[in-house]
Amino acid sequence: MDMVVDDVLTELEFSGYSTTSTTTTTVTTDDEYGCTWNDWSPVVDWDELSGPHDDFHDLIELMIDDNSTAAYHHHVGNAEAAAADAPEMGVAAAEDSKGLRLVHLLMAAAEALTGATKSRELARVILVRLKELVSPHDGTNMERLAAHFTEALQGLLEGAGGGHNKHMLGTGSHHHHHHHDDHHQTDVIAAFQLLQDMSPYVKFGHFTANQAILEAVTHDRRVHIVDYDIMEGIQWASLMQALVSRKDGPPAPHLRITAVSRGGSGRRFIGTVQETGRRLTAFAASIGQPFSFHQCKLDSDETFRPSALKLVRGEALVFNCMLHLPHFNYRAPESVASFLCGAKVLNSRLVTLVEEEVGPTGDGGFMGQFMDSLHHYSAVYDSLEAGFPMQGRARALVERVFLGPRIFGALARIYLARGDDERHSWGEWLAVAGFRPLSVSFANHCQAKLLLGLFNDGYRVEELANNRLVLGWKSRRLLSASIWTSPDCDFFN
């Protein structure tokens, strides 16, 4: 038993647990394994653990026990770490180690849920312990993040018995009802305002898409935009402003927006699509933009039917697909696919796509994607903190209203798709479907850089693959905005 446990623990140690005690270990580790963060899961290969449950349980018990860090290291037999451990466990290091411990617990829980040595009971135990350690309202970034991940895992655990998981996708806050109250509308508004002020995600997505649209319709008199998820319509305010004041091409082109609406699913945000339409109409009137608004209902299974769309001859058709802005829900993949297919069928001149950027997960399966997700949202939390460093409660609100449900949805998706091939982005989907990429203009790239400059130096924008701008925080890419044209559209030839 000892040997088996030792193997695993040794690997755990390499995975950075000893960072708090020595720094050199980490260096060698990385060099030895040459691994990136995303490769850790394979490194910590629980499947190698072939012993009976008891070994696993002991290990987890050790991890869970807060006071046993020294004992932990002793168990490992790493005298060096243990010796260094005691004196250096100052507050700072404790912070680090707590964060690490949380991560390890999360990993363990995830593994217990889905790994080869699956044990729902063990997962439950770990999650209970996690819940004691973290709260979504206070603590450090890592603690709050862990709280939301814990909740998400809990949801998986509870739903793991049945097909309940499907419900977790794409319906906003409904699945949260047993955890806390539905988000009050004012919460949502406040959180949204805060989100926009503390981070550039929303503006980046909107402005990049809008700039691409503007450039594609410079000489058109009629523009028709089909918006997959219009939410409250804020993207179009700045587009209208730009259209009204454009210098080249026919002035004041007529803008028509068709909003895709879903029947009766819980809209987390303010009001309905109709209200958004009224608001947009009023705004357009206030700035003198000729405008009309339409709705296009999705089927009950959220499939988009191109025939439901009213088209006008001579208009420039644009399909706008905002998918993963921080305040958005996940949408069922079939629905998104049907929408993009519709763009192809209707020969849309432009398709603007904004989605979250997924890291390379290799063949890590659930664990790999879980860790990737953890890393992703951890970067988002960090970026929000950089925007509002002192306003922890404000950030907690944004996290609770938007990111928590997102994390929930993200894990549900990953869970459902486990065992499938590596995740593909929608950009890849478009490429495979024959859409042609359109290059990002200098002005667009420049605008993105200027926008990020208003926020924080930690953000950066990269231009990838010629038709994508990717917004990232520090070394983590987070949000990708790309532009495409239909395979058979010859406007850009």
Add this chain to the structure above:
Amino acid sequence: MFQSKKVGVNMNSHDRGGNGMSCVQGDSGLVLTTDPKPRLRWTVELHDRFVDAVAQLGGPDKATPKTIMRVMGVKGLTLYHLKSHLQKFRLGKQPHKEFNDHSSKDGEIRGLDLQRNTASSSGIMGRSMNDCNVHFTDAIRMQMEVQRRFHEQLEVQRHLQLRIEAQGKYMQTILEKACQTLAADHHNNMPSASVSGGSYNKLNQGQGGVADINLGSTSMKDFGHHELNFPSLQDLNIYGGGDQQQLNMDRSSPSPVVDHQQHSHGGSFNIPLNNSESHVMGVKKRPNPYGSGKNPTSLMMWSDDLRLQDLGTSSTSQDHHHHHHDSDHPAANSMSEIYETKPNLSGDHATETSTTASDLNNKLERPSPRRAPLLSAHDHRVKNPLVVMHTAGANPMPQARNSPFR
């Protein structure tokens, strides 16, 4: 007359360049620098005119700065400019000299090494003025490209400001609408106008939400205030970080508008509603949940349209809420410095416009003031354990996560 449009606009497009030399565009479209020696940027167009003028006057040897100036007829062009340029022109006709007078000190668009080429291209111009030199045209093309990029970047910046502003205006309509909707709902549900302790506490526990609060008010917008205040803040557990059941609140004079029975209020709720102010900036007055309790110095940044009052620290606030809130709240003052209020949320459009340039700048710059001081505190610390584990050799520095900032 000299068309300003044609002149390449060689301005530093953004103050982020910051290398001490700045450019000013004069009325005529000339580009002048503001360092001690007034240097004129000789663009292609300008130079063409110069050459034309010189030719008209019979060549560089015959032409004088004065006559050239008269012939060119360009405003802002001084004898000094022409003297030096003419001299270079004359010398430049001899191929062995190369002039790099137009320095590349103000290369400010990063990554554009064309700036240096621009400098040397001027020299090249001087040298091979009348030759149809391939090198020459390339240099000119590069210079034009650089200028075009500068110009474009300026345009982008200008548009960005306008777009952000438009988005902000739209957000305001959302907030307004929400305010009114909630006020309407509340008004319908709430016939009476008294606050009961029980209902308030119920609210604090996060149940029943707004519907349990009865608040007297004479204006709909005041309702809006309350609606916005209570439900959100309750979730934030703002009450001094303590027990929600025992809420102490500054119980000073109530607002004349709102007939609170304040002994039942909890925590840091102070909703002094000032009639005159409330209809100027509809949903403005949100109490600062962080004023009391742990962190008197931290300010929470709510939306632009919602001002905070630092309740915990200022018990005098209620007395002065008739007047400008900001003046009495040092915390709120500094907050409002950082977080410029968007004017004109609802109602009184006459008082403020939302499109002044300073507003734009404020909106644009809003996040920036926070950046500089705070970045330095947070920059070097690797707080994220995921990042810590990821980066090799991360030094376990003292963590800032539970820093005094919080």
